[in-house]
Amino acid sequence: MKVVGYLRVSTVDQEHGIAAQRAAIWGEADRRGWAVEFIEDAGKSGKDIDRPGITRALGLLSRGEADALVVSKLDRLSRSLSDFARLLDLASRQGWSIIALDLGIDTSTPTGKLVASVMAAVAQWERETIGLRTKEALAAAKAKGVHVGRPRKLDPAVARRIRNLRSRGHTYRAIADRLNADAVPLPGGGARWHPSGVRQTALRAS
Structure with missing residues (x-):
């Protein structure tokens, strides 16, 4: 051989x-x-x-x-x-x-085939276990309101709205409250708008 x-x-x-x-x-x-x-x-x-x-x-x-x-x-x-x-x-x-x-x-x-088959089965179990853990982690993240997948782009209409509200003297917190009341989606995912996020969005859009 x-x-x-x-x-x-x-x-x-x-x-x-x-x-x-x-x-x-x-x-x-x-x-x-x-x-x-x-x-x-x-x-x-x-x-x-x-x-x-x-x-x-x-x-x-x-x-x-x-x-x-x-x-x-x-x-x-x-x-x-x-x-x-x-x-x-x-x-x-x-x-x-x-x-x-x-x-x-x-x-x-x-005998060698048996040993190899056991190792291949372990490898398959490892892949499936990792896949299941990843799926569970993504589901948990979604349940918390975290966006999963590609980052969402900032909606130009939302950026204009934030700029207009800022130009009229609204605070970042007041703007965040309005956006949350209107259920405006966050560009990067998440459950709620916060003043810091509004500020970052305003800076990126300026």
Whole structure:
């Protein structure tokens, strides 16, 4: 079986880290009779998979020029469970395997597939939990009268009204009371006009 041995370190001077990863993959390759092509990303973060080395590796795998992607540790491939789940899905659809030596993940075996599936399920749970918390936070903000979404532009008619009232000697508080009585919407969201907000609006409109 031909495999891609993927190596990554976050800074270019971590040559020992690259050597240790290479040695671990060589040892497994010797034990299992793999032919290995090494591809490395030196000085690249693991926060996402937007890296030239992994892009090249995925190209080889998608073209059928290798049968598996091998890493000594899963975090060398990605620190994001979501990215890992996407790679698992890609590997399944394209017919190649992912092998992470430190966790015993090997999607060419039933046990490895089980471990990978559990991790993918955790990633899905993480995404859904974050989405639910975001939805709940937005709902709570709306309940408090906070505008959610793109900031509203200042209505020119409201700006003119504020200028006219100021020119006639009305205080910022008096103007705020009038705007609230008429249910005039705030440009940036919120439940009520306040003197400070009226003042800021007047300054922006001047």
